[in-house]
Amino acid sequence: MTNTLSLEDRFQQRIDNEEKIEAKDWMPDGYRKTLIRQISQHAHSEIVGMLPEGNWITRAPSLKRKLALLAKVQDEAGHGLYLYSAAETLGAGRDELLHQLHTGKAKYSSIFNYPTLTWADIGAVGWLVDGAAIMNQVALCRASYGPYARAMVRICKEESFHQRQGYDILLTMMKGTDAQKKMVQDAVNRWWWPSLMMFGPSDIDSPNSAESMKWKIKRLSNDELRQRFVDMSVPQAEILGVTFPDPELKYNEVTGHYQFGVIDWEEFWRVVNGNGPCNEERLAARVQAHEEGAWVRDAALAYAEKQKQRNSSQVA
Amino acid sequence: MQDWPLFEVFIRSKNGLSHKHVGSLHAADAHMAMQNARDVYTRRNEGVSIWVVEARHITASDPEDKDALFEPASDKIYRHPTFYDLPDALKHM
Numbered sequence A: 001m002t003n004t005l006s007l008e009d010r011f012q013q014r015i016d017n018e019e020k021i022e023a024k025d026w027m028p029d030g031y032r033k034t035l036i037r038q039i040s041q042h043a044h045s046e047i048v049g050m051l052p053e054g055n056w057i058t059r060a061p062s063l064k065r066k067l068a069l070l071a072k073v074q075d076e077a078g079h080g081l082y083l084y085s086a087a088e089t090l091g092a093g094r095d096e097l098l099h100q101l102h103t104g105k106a107k108y109s110s111i112f113n114y115p116t117l118t119w120a121d122i123g124a125v126g127w128l129v130d131g132a133a134i135m136n137q138v139a140l141c142r143a144s145y146g147p148y149a150r151a152m153v154r155i156c157k158e159e160s161f162h163q164r165q166g167y168d169i170l171l172t173m174m175k176g177t178d179a180q181k182k183m184v185q186d187a188v189n190r191w192w193w194p195s196l197m198m199f200g201p202s203d204i205d206s207p208n209s210a211e212s213m214k215w216k217i218k219r220l221s222n223d224e225l226r227q228r229f230v231d232m233s234v235p236q237a238e239i240l241g242v243t244f245p246d247p248e249l250k251y252n253e254v255t256g257h258y259q260f261g262v263i264d265w266e267e268f269w270r271v272v273n274g275n276g277p278c279n280e281e282r283l284a285a286r287v288q289a290h291e292e293g294a295w296v297r298d299a300a301l302a303y304a305e306k307q308k309q310r311n312s313s314q315v316a
Numbered sequence B: 001m002q003d004w005p006l007f008e009v010f011i012r013s014k015n016g017l018s019h020k021h022v023g024s025l026h027a028a029d030a031h032m033a034m035q036n037a038r039d040v041y042t043r044r045n046e047g048v049s050i051w052v053v054e055a056r057h058i059t060a061s062d063p064e065d066k067d068a069l070f071e072p073a074s075d076k077i078y079r080h081p082t083f084y085d086l087p088d089a090l091k092h093m
């Protein structure tokens, strides 16, 4: 009987049975394309995500904070590499992926187009931005594509330190002077809404979601993840002693969830489409780093080639 | 630019265990692959030993051949100790 099933049907059956799909397995073109887009966007986000925080490494207030921030930013580079590798198992070339990023053809998470103005921003980014990323990534540890799910597991293991070090920065500042407390509240005010936007458009405006859910390369909907994030964050804000800039945020006894105000989707699309506060700056920094590193990549290849020749002439 | 070759990375997580595949990376040569593997895959004591091998040197079985390769083993239940029904009184066997 199973012979009469089409390749697509058999593929879907494997997905429905929670089997993992591996690199050399048959898969529909759409599955492959959607995955390459999703994984590479995710990789680009990790790489571009280093920029807003990297800008504070030299200005961290103590050696301890500097070490932690350096380690976090290094982790993000690693996350980008795990994910690029996962995308490559699907037949995408590293060079091509980077080219798409550098020419603005590929997207990355819009959150990184906001500036990090004060040291409290580094705390708020760790707490809220990494927190939102974790919410998303934990769900993806069960994605149907094996190499992607395994990369996600590694990433999640490393992320919890990111969120905790961010929260710890804010907690310390909240024990400080009035100016420091104000700085924390200001950073939280600026990062709250963009963090909620990280989960993407509302389910009704997210047409490709149904297919991704069917293929299990997305396990929970944008709105579900966003709600979980809000429910998790409100008590954390209370412990910290800050508020979120949303007069409509309140606990709903009936649903058991915190309800929140309407997201400014106009702002969301404006930033996605390239007109956020730092889009140009981020892309320019990335392109510059890539171009200025070209001679290192070329030199390493030339050196490897020379070593190979030297070794083979010794053998001969 | 020409892409650096792809290397697969294997790590022995602790003494006494086998190396296990953890992922891949690009490097100009094996020496650099080793250094990068250390930075990318063992930032938190994940290993005590690393192998890197250029991906093109690996021959992998084809998923299409799965049945031909692995099916013959599934009906040979006599290869397992539980196949043999022996008296309860029998010890150390």
Ligand SMILES: [Fe+2]
Residues within 6 Å of the ligand: A046, A075, A076, A079, A155, A159
């Ligand atoms: Fe990350």
Ligand SMILES: [Fe+2]
Residues within 6 Å of the ligand: A076, A130, A133, A159, A162
């Ligand atoms: Fe992170």
